[in-house]
Amino acid sequence: MASPGALIRALRRITLRSGRSWQQVLKTLALLLRRLLGNPQVAELIRFIFLGTIVETGRVVGAKMVSTVNSFFLVKASFKKGELSYEWVSAYIDHHKVWNRSRTFRVVARNAEKMANRDLAISAVDGYPDAVYEPSDSEPELFHWRGRHWITISKDEKEGASSLTLQVWSRNRTVLDEFVQEARTFYRTSPQPPPKQAFDWSESLIVGHFNQADFSYDWVLDYLQSENVMADANEFTISTKQSDAGWNREDGKQLVRYVPSTNTKQRLRWRGHWLQVEFVIGYEDGNGRTSGGSINVLLHSCEKAVLSEFIEAARVHYTHASISRVTVHLTDNYGSWARAVTKNRRAFATLILPAGVKELLLADAQEFLASEEWYTFAGVPHRRGYLLYGEPGTGKSSTIHALAGELGLEIYFISLAAPGIDDYTLGRLIRDTPSRCILLIEDIDCAFPSREEDDDEPLLDAKGNPIPKELTPPLSQVTLAGLLNVLDSVASEEGRLTFATTNHIEQLDPALIRPGRMDLKIQYGLATSEQLEQMFARFYPYDDAADAEHGPSIGCYFSASGARLSAVELAALARAFAAAIPPARYSIAQLQGYLLSRKNEPEGALAGVAAWVVAQEEERREMEALKQKRRREAALRRVAEAAAEREGQTVREAASEREGQTEREGETAEEPSAKAEEA
Numbered sequence: 094m095a096s097p098g099a100l101i102r103a104l105r106r107i108t109l110r111s112g113r114s115w116q117q118v119l120k121t122l123a124l125l126l127r128r129l130l131g132n133p134q135v136a137e138l139i140r141f142i143f144l145g146t147i148v149e150t151g152r153v154v155g156a157k158m159v160s161t162v163n164s165f166f167l168v169k170a171s172f173k174k175g176e177l178s179y180e181w182v183s184a185y186i187d188h189h190k191v192w193n194r195s196r197t198f199r200v201v202a203r204n205a206e207k208m209a210n211r212d213l214a215i216s217a218v219d220g221y222p223d224a225v226y227e228p229s230d231s232e233p234e235l236f237h238w239r240g241r242h243w244i245t246i247s248k249d250e251k252e253g254a255s256s257l258t259l260q261v262w263s264r265n266r267t268v269l270d271e272f273v274q275e276a277r278t279f280y281r282t283s284p285q286p287p288p289k290q291a292f293d294w295s296e297s298l299i300v301g302h303f304n305q306a307d308f309s310y311d312w313v314l315d316y317l318q319s320e321n322v323m324a325d326a327n328e329f330t331i332s333t334k335q336s337d338a339g340w341n342r343e344d345g346k347q348l349v350r351y352v353p354s355t356n357t358k359q360r361l362r363w364r365g366h367w368l369q370v371e372f373v374i375g376y377e378d379g380n381g382r383t384s385g386g387s388i389n390v391l392l393h394s395c396e397k398a399v400l401s402e403f404i405e406a407a408r409v410h411y412t413h414a415s416i417s418r419v420t421v422h423l424t425d426n427y428g429s430w431a432r433a434v435t436k437n438r439r440a441f442a443t444l445i446l447p448a449g450v451k452e453l454l455l456a457d458a459q460e461f462l463a464s465e466e467w468y469t470f471a472g473v474p475h476r477r478g479y480l481l482y483g484e485p486g487t488g489k490s491s492t493i494h495a496l497a498g499e500l501g502l503e504i505y506f507i508s509l510a511a512p513g514i515d516d517y518t519l520g521r522l523i524r525d526t527p528s529r530c531i532l533l534i535e536d537i538d539c540a541f542p543s544r545e546e547d548d549d550e551p552l553l554d555a556k557g558n559p560i561p562k563e564l565t566p567p568l569s570q571v572t573l574a575g576l577l578n579v580l581d582s583v584a585s586e587e588g589r590l591t592f593a594t595t596n597h598i599e600q601l602d603p604a605l606i607r608p609g610r611m612d613l614k615i616q617y618g619l620a621t622s623e624q625l626e627q628m629f630a631r632f633y634p635y636d637d638a639a640d641a642e643h644g645p646s647i648g649c650y651f652s653a654s655g656a657r658l659s660a661v662e663l664a665a666l667a668r669a670f671a672a673a674i675p676p677a678r679y680s681i682a683q684l685q686g687y688l689l690s691r692k693n694e695p696e697g698a699l700a701g702v703a704a705w706v707v708a709q710e711e712e713r714r715e716m717e718a719l720k721q722k723r724r725r726e727a728a729l730r731r732v733a734e735a736a737a738e739r740e741g742q743t744v745r746e747a748a749s750e751r752e753g754q755t756e757r758e759g760e761t762a763e764e765p766s767a768k769a770e771e772a
């Protein structure tokens with residue numbers, strides 16, 4: 094703004110230039126202004142500007158006053174989707190049917206049965222999805238809460254993100270506090286399942302990840318199945334594999350199972366808490382086993398104690414359920430424990446072994462497990478090794494499985510020749526097993542083959558040609574030193590029973606089977622007469638209570654004449670059966686194969702056994718001849734190789750001899766000329 098001095102100076106300059114006095118200039122300006130104001134359009138414009146200024150000032154002052162009043166009487170809170178608090182308020186206002194008066198909806202197709210507020214659905218109960226009204230970005234709704242408080246609720250959806258805004262008409266925050274608290278309690282105790290969470294709520298809720306490589310995975314899987322957690326699921330994978338976890342388990346005869354689709358979220362109410370369970374599928378290794386999977390359990394709680402309680406419940410359930418089963422843990426191709434398989438427990442009584450063997454083994458293992466304190470006291474490592482050796486099919490593996498069932502222990506099975514198992518992974522696998530279990534190393538000799546056997550039976554390629562030894566892959570990456578190390582390690586001292594089986598004890602390094610590593614060695618032989626008789630009696634028992642009306646059944650067999658065979662007659666047949674077979678010539682597995690073909694005919698089994706023996710002997714001769722032939726071929730091959738090697742050597746020697754001679758002749762030819770040069 095120009096100062097009065099400057100104005101006077103400007104007027105003076107104008108008067109000087111125009112040659113008029115400044116009063117005359119002022120007069121002219123006043124005249125000009127009057128003429129302008131006299132123009133109605135200019136006057137209208139000036140009035141408009143004046144009025145606009147007044148209205149704008151009024152609006153700003155009014156808004157300021159409203160916000161000041163609001164801040165006195167309105168409490169505002171917003172809830173963003175993805176936050177647990179959004180779910181509380183959302184579920185609570187759904188329950189109070191706040192949106193029922195809404196006039197803007199999004200119509201979707203859902204199962205109305207699963208809705209909290211059925212008023213927003215046109216329920217048809219015809220097995221087809223219902224039309225459901227979902228409040229969309231709508232006008233605010235007034236909620237008269239508890240009949241005392243007015244709450245304005247609005248739903249906003251911007252760029253895919255939803256939020257709820259609450260405005261509580263109140264002087265202070267107390268009403269909002271009460272509202273949020275009530276919504277929270279309602280949500281927590283509601284029988285309505287919470288919506289499936291796709292958000293990371295690990296900051297507000299407890300999330301437990303159970304990895305397939307860990308044993309807790311099996312506990313949780315088993316437990317969740319027993320709780321039928323997946324009953325509420327909408328997405329299934331249909332499986333005909335009876336080993337798959339899923340619905341229809343109760344009825345073992347069902348052909349298909351509904352397996353929860355992987356990466357879907359299932360909900361379950363557990364001891365007053367909601368759980369969300371997600372099954373994450375692993376990847377399948379070359380052997381058809383899966384690994385790398387997990388079960389993620391999201392607990393609607395933030396107390397770690399609830400998770401511990403859940404895990405403990407799963408563990409107890411698993412242990413209890415496995416009383417009638419034996420669990421065998423297997424390794425994957427990467428040297429980790431993969432998912433376990435369970436087998437029905439085999440009764441110890443079904444083992445047919447020479448008198449006293451079963452009792453000795455069971456008593457020894459029981460005594461070992463019961464005397465942990467003594468081992469600590471005596472400073473002796475609390476571990477025990479058993480070596481079961483002998484002919485194939487004589488019951489070594491069966492004994493270990495039956496013993497595991499009897500002692501209530503799980504089996505951790507390691508094959509030293511399996512891919513991915515080396516000294517390092519072997520040590521890790523053993524460290525990862527729990528204390529008090531059976532560690533089973535089957536066919537321990539396969540890992541360290543003897544040299545002679547190698548020479549006798551070379552590996553053949555697809556065309557039947559022998560594979561050169563340097564190209565033959567080693568049977569195991571585990572070294573003897575590595576295995577001994579692991580057997581002696583502290584990890585093996587946790588009350589573990591180590592069982593090793595072999596068909597060739599003579600091929601084992603004495604260091605491997607010395608006491609301290611293998612404390613009890615039991616030989617399994619081919620069936621003795623006594624065992625043969627017992628076996629016959631096991632296949633054809635006599636049961637007085639069995640109903641003879643419906644033909645042969647367990648404990649009830651008939652003779653060729655149609656009369657029921659008595660206990661005495663069956664015993665006589667058993668003796669005759671044993672007498673018809675040369676003792677210590679066949680394994681129980683071989684005889685089992687024969688008897689299985691005559692399940693209900695004890696007399697037929699006896700009648701056919703002589704022919705079976707003849708056929709077995711014939712087969713044995715053929716096998717022996719084949720073996721001899723391969724040995725001869727291997728020997729001839731070695732002779733031929735040696736001859737070729739010798740011939741090659743002779744040729745090389747002759748060539749080098751010729752070379753030497755040529756050189757010598759060259760030297761003698763050069764000599765005279767050299768002498769001539771000298772002269």
Ligand SMILES: Nc1ncnc2c1ncn2[C@@H]1O[C@H](COP(=O)(O)OP(=O)(O)OP(=O)(O)O)[C@@H](O)[C@H]1O
Pocket residue numbers: 443444445446484485486487488489490491492594595596617681682683685
């Ligand atoms: N002593 C036995 N008592 C009862 N059943 C037996 C006995 N021996 C073998 N069998 C039966 O024969 C089959 C094979 O037995 P098992 O696998 O235990 O033999 P193995 O000695 O471990 O053989 P391999 O050395 O080849 O592993 C099983 O079905 C088992 O029921």
